[in-house]
Amino acid sequence: MQLCVIGAGYVGLVTAACFADMGNEVVCVETDPFRLTRLQAGEVPIHEPGLQALLTSHLASGHLRFTRQLAEGVERAAVVFIAVGTPSEEDGSADLSHVLAVAEQLGSTLRHACLVVNKSTVPVGTAERVQKVINQRLHSRQLALQVTVASNPEFLKEGSAIDDFMRPDRVLLGCADSASEELLRRLYAPFVRNNERVLCMDVRAAEFSKYAANAFLATKISFINEMAGLCGLLDVDIEQVRRGIGSDKRIGTHFIYAGCGYGGSCFPKDVKALIHSAEQQGFEPAILRAVEARNALQKTLLFEALREHFSGHLQGRVVALWGLAFKPGTDDLREAPSLVLLDALLAAGARVQGCDPVACDGVAARYAQALASGQLKLGESPYTAVEGADALVLVTEWKQFRQPDFRRVRGLMRMPALFDGRNIYDSLELSELGFLYRGIGRPVADHCKASAA
Numbered sequence: 071m072q073l074c075v076i077g078a079g080y081v082g083l084v085t086a087a088c089f090a091d092m093g094n095e096v097v098c099v100e101t102d103p104f105r106l107t108r109l110q111a112g113e114v115p116i117h118e119p120g121l122q123a124l125l126t127s128h129l130a131s132g133h134l135r136f137t138r139q140l141a142e143g144v145e146r147a148a149v150v151f152i153a154v155g156t157p158s159e160e161d162g163s164a165d166l167s168h169v170l171a172v173a174e175q176l177g178s179t180l181r182h183a184c185l186v187v188n189k190s191t192v193p194v195g196t197a198e199r200v201q202k203v204i205n206q207r208l209h210s211r212q213l214a215l216q217v218t219v220a221s222n223p224e225f226l227k228e229g230s231a232i233d234d235f236m237r238p239d240r241v242l243l244g245c246a247d248s249a250s251e252e253l254l255r256r257l258y259a260p261f262v263r264n265n266e267r268v269l270c271m272d273v274r275a276a277e278f279s280k281y282a283a284n285a286f287l288a289t290k291i292s293f294i295n296e297m298a299g300l301c302g303l304l305d306v307d308i309e310q311v312r313r314g315i316g317s318d319k320r321i322g323t324h325f326i327y328a329g330c331g332y333g334g335s336c337f338p339k340d341v342k343a344l345i346h347s348a349e350q351q352g353f354e355p356a357i358l359r360a361v362e363a364r365n366a367l368q369k370t371l372l373f374e375a376l377r378e379h380f381s382g383h384l385q386g387r388v389v390a391l392w393g394l395a396f397k398p399g400t401d402d403l404r405e406a407p408s409l410v411l412l413d414a415l416l417a418a419g420a421r422v423q424g425c426d427p428v429a430c431d432g433v434a435a436r437y438a439q440a441l442a443s444g445q446l447k448l449g450e451s452p453y454t455a456v457e458g459a460d461a462l463v464l465v466t467e468w469k470q471f472r473q474p475d476f477r478r479v480r481g482l483m484r485m486p487a488l489f490d491g492r493n494i495y496d497s498l499e500l501s502e503l504g505f506l507y508r509g510i511g512r513p514v515a516d517h518c519k520a521s522a523a
């Protein structure tokens with residue numbers, strides 16, 4: 071099938087590459103000149119495992135190409151996917167300017183009937199708005215084309231996006247008519263050989279489902295974080311509790327890891343947008359507000375623990391940070407807990423030695439001044455990061471940090487204090503090695519209590 075994907079970000083690029091891999095002819099439209107040039111040169115501008123191989127292969131096969139020109143992208147397309155960003159506005163609502171700009175362009179450009187599919191995460195009613203904008207433009211061009219708008223929210227996860235797209239848990243299709251549904255079913259058939267995973271519903275339900283899914287996952291995280299806070303006070307280990315409750319099928323083992331808060335390009339902005347939608351309807355979203363407040367608090371916990379550890383004097387202290395991306399497997403820094411910690415540490419006069427396998431460039435661009443002054447150092451080696459450190463903080467649980475040589479780490483640090491923002495380490499083992507260990511919602515081991523006293 072001839073396809074056009076508008077926007078070559080985490081979602082658009084993966085969508086375009088995966089559809090190309092199934093034999094479709096895909097043209098991807100991207101307006102960011104830097105991103106476009108790299109893509110046309112065969113270089114993936116983001117970190118996403120497996121994406122480079124697909125891009126290389128399908129640029130060569132001719133199944134995938136990139137352009138800045140929307141007219142060129144849609145020229146022969148039977149289906150046009152919109153996959154542009156929908157960041158938060160000041161008031162928390164979803165900024166639809168990119169989506170609506172694309173709708174205007176489509177209405178001004180299309181010369182043939184096609185299906186427009188919205189993959190961006192958008193509030194209920196957006197497909198209707200996009201349809202209206204396209205129709206108005208077509209009308210002003212005196213064209214009576216059948217252009218239909220459907221919703222197909224995306225559920226891929228950064229870090230495993232190719233796998234998620236190729237083998238989705240489900241594909242949601244929000245269609246206003248059976249012809250659109252049929253076309254999308256055909257397009258997705260190779261990805262869901264078992265058809266039970268295609269869920270068709272009305273357009274508004276599909277739009278809402280995406281927000282409800284992200285809000286539910288964010289709620290699970292904030293719930294376990296709240297339990298962790300209480301565990302910390304009651305001398306209970308949240309890790310044991312996690313195992314105790316996760317084995318209940320009704321609860322499940324996913325998204326119940328206590329930690330230093332969720333970040334990323336989706337949960338924070340989608341919870342905000344849902345709160346805004348509720349407010350617009352005069353509905354009080356009490357749970358969503360609590361989820362957001364708990365997460366904001368959670369992102370401050372590591373700094374508070376460090377401040378307490380150093381009795382409020384962080385000036386000149388050397389703090390090593392392991393993991394800067396908002397989660398393992400990506401270079402995405404949007405809303406990352408590491409940034410909240412970095413801001414606070416730098417403001418308090420600490421010297422920070424950060425380490426991340428792929429996100430250092432993004433951090434360097436944000437903290438150019440601290441980098442230039444030497445207050446911030448960045449690198450890829452976890453061992454270099456801990457040299458001379460007074461404390462080590464695990465922020466993002468990349469595989470590289472799971473089983474380090476802690477004897478070596480201890481030997482390199484000035485003071486062996488470890489703050490585990492994701493509860494991945496064995497507190498007793500570390501205490502035995504002489505570390506002062508602090509997790510999230512975990513009791514202080516006897517050894518630590520003794521050395522802290």
Ligand SMILES: NC(=O)c1ccc[n+]([C@@H]2O[C@H](COP(=O)([O-])OP(=O)(O)OC[C@H]3O[C@@H](n4cnc5c(N)ncnc54)[C@H](O)[C@@H]3O)[C@@H](O)[C@H]2O)c1
Pocket residue numbers: 076077078079080081082099100101102105153154155156168171172189190191192224225226227228335336
């Ligand atoms: N990132 C994720 O994990 C994820 C997962 C599911 C859903 N989503 C949703 O998908 C949407 C896209 O997210 P993303 O993370 O890929 O965003 P992104 O910011 O990484 O990518 C968006 C891309 O669209 C381009 N763009 C903007 N306007 C354009 C235009 N008029 N024409 C062509 N290109 C244009 C931008 O330059 C950018 O490259 C959002 O609504 C997001 O909420 C994201």
